Amino acid sequence: MEWVSNLIGIGIAGTAAVLVAASPSQVSVEPVPDGITPVTQIQPTAPKRHRINVTVTAPEDIKVKQGDRVKVGETLSDRTAQRKTLEARRNQLQIAINQMSLPLPPIQEPPTPSFSEEEAAIAKARNDLALVEREIETAPPLRFKVDYLNIIHDQEKIQKRQRLQEKRIKTQIAIDSAIARLNAAKTRYQQQIYRHSLEMMTYQTNLQRQQYQLASLVKQSQEVEKELAELSIVRFS
Structure with missing residues (x-):
């Protein structure tokens, strides 16, 4: 795996190039004489290799390594650490908002005077x-x-x-x-x-x-x- 990093603020930004392999299959059909049932032959082909460039803040954000076989929809990169930090911050803010939304104790009016x-x-x-x-x-x-x-x-x-x-x-x-x-x-x-x-x-x-x-x-x-x-x-x- 190729990794290039540069310091940005207090985090790390980098670009990773990952080679992954997909597994498509090649289907070939050969012509046959009349009266004979054709036979379909499926010939496996070599997995395709893809080069994907992604920008991440930490190496652990990359969820695959070079040479991994991946399927459609599989996650290649996710900023898990940053996401957890933001979610924790969101929860803290929501608790603070709930507490701050509580009404203040009311001020009692002075009693009506009676002389x-x-x-x-x-x-x-x-x-x-x-x-x-x-x-x-x-x-x-x-x-x-x-x-x-x-x-x-x-x-x-x-x-x-x-x-x-x-x-x-x-x-x-x-x-x-x-x-x-x-x-x-x-x-x-x-x-x-x-x-x-x-x-x-x-x-x-x-x-x-x-x-x-x-x-x-x-x-x-x-x-x-x-x-x-x-x-x-x-x-x-």
Whole structure:
């Protein structure tokens, strides 16, 4: 076998010339006189020798050697190693495509806010304050303009007025506390909205990255399929 090789990139390209033999038969018919059944004689002929030039990347791509007898349809050359490498690469890419095609975990919407509890507490505290102020307004007046006389003679009225003032202060504090709780609840909701917006930005970024990587993998897979389709198998015909 004749073999000439040249280094191309990291592979080997070469041209091999292979002499193969085919086995046709020659049929001869001789004329005979009338009345005699002709006899057909089949005389074997010497196999034909063919010189076939093929370009391969490795010597093992040639599936026959010089002097082999071949039949029609028999493979003379096939890039088996390169084909296996490409098929393995195609399988790896398909696995990566399947994984990359999985949907991203969805981002949960923040719950619908409800401030009914805080608003009810504010309404109750304001109603309590209105009742206390009404009691203060309707409280009986002190009998004397001089304080020490009222302390002596209207002690009960003075104590009631003090209790009402203390109650008024407590209801005002309750209103302020309820308003503070409402504002805190609104602030927490605004923080949830902000975190959700950040999560959506991250989700969109990851989605774009996934789509880009998926498109790249599909393109690589198509290129591998094209290379596989271009790998030729030389058959004797």
